[in-house]
Amino acid sequence: MDTLQSLSNDLAAAVERVAPAVVAVHARRRLPSTGIHWQPGVVVTAEHTVRTAEDITVTMADGRSLPAVLAGRDPGTDLAVLRVADAGSVTAVPGDDAALRVGHMVLAVGYGPRASWGVISALGPRWRSWRGGDIDRLVRLDLVLYPGFSGGPLVDAAGRVVGLNTSGLARETRLALPVTLVKRVTDELLRKGHVSRGYLGLGMQPVRLPEPLAAQLGLGPGGLIVVMVEPSGPAARAGVLLGDVLVALNGAPVGDLDDVQARLGSDRVGVEIPAIVLRGGVRTDLRITVGEQPRRRG
């Protein structure tokens, strides 16, 4: 068969492979968003498209309309998880996002099914969303995310889900959340209903260290000066004082708040980690038991 035809057939087959697990999520006015039937009875979608916590319904690929219950949401990573009874057993086939390369042909699929075609335009390292979530990897797309496509799967040419598309984390560029992150956050949301983040109970500001001191420490060129210590917070209990300069956390230098946050993932909560502070210009080693960030209400 002609190569163009076989490519065309492959792309259509990729859509047909994922389509039975692609659902419409009715959790906002007017336009529904898309969701992925992730595991039996569990639908994942983009958190920013869930505007109501009650009266959510899901339209399955076979046309059935089913009630859904919000099991958890994480605005930071823009992921929300719904529980849907009697959703059936046809779920999405996850792919390997680590194998993605710039230029790979991908498809975004919306409920219907509807399809959009393009390529991976850029890949980047771990990044922090403007909503404060830690995203394992930047996956930037050159394709059109049509209205209602947020929350739907990004699939490779074989129809395996490599990401979840969202327009909620960037205004101009089209992004997908890597499937590894979707899996991790979904598991945590199903377990706890929210994603916990590590917490020190400190207010800090970046400062540069005097060069001889920085050279002597052999860490980074700067640190974070403590300007607020929450009484009886995790850091206070470990002995951190106002005016200390935090230069290392869990064995790695810290120069700004992103460095600190990167070391306070949900797996650190309740764990004792080493910290190095400068107190009056002298290195002081402490051990801090990481707390859990208090959640905002509402």
Next chain:
Amino acid sequence: MGALTAEPVAAAASGLAARLAGVTVEVRGRGRDSSAGAPAGAGVVWRADGLILTNAHVAKGAVSIVLPDRRVLPARLVARDVEQDLAALVVEATGLSAAEIGDSDALRVGELVLAVGNPLGIVRALSAGLVHATGRRFIEADLRLAPGNSGGPLADARGRVVGLNAMIVGGLAVAVPSRAGWRFVRERLAG
């Protein structure tokens, strides 16, 4: 994989583009320049005996057709249906290379499609994309069109014309299905 697959795909696509360009005409309307007329859109050579199919909104006021071999022929409007956005023009010619017409009902979501037209005055330019959604009155394609594509062919990966590009809605290409074209020709040009 890699270049071993991508190169033949690219070669096949350019071959198909040339074939499609060979069945795509320019439709010209009354213009200030009385000789050739103003560009109005595109059309598909539906039959070798000079039957051209295009959109109703393109055919309105059409005076001439520019064939792929650059011949300019006067066009006669023989049927027009605004509802379906279809029109038939006839030129005095025989032995034209006609399009192979495919079945729009057989389209699958995700399948590759190609469009040829005269977007923004660029004659017989190609766009590639895929079928976005099926099962509606019109075909929706994830494909970049521009004014001037109207009336031109939307073809599948075998080069069979499955629709006539008609409009751009929310960034999507919207095409009149080839089945509607068949029916239109059968019902309006009988005998």
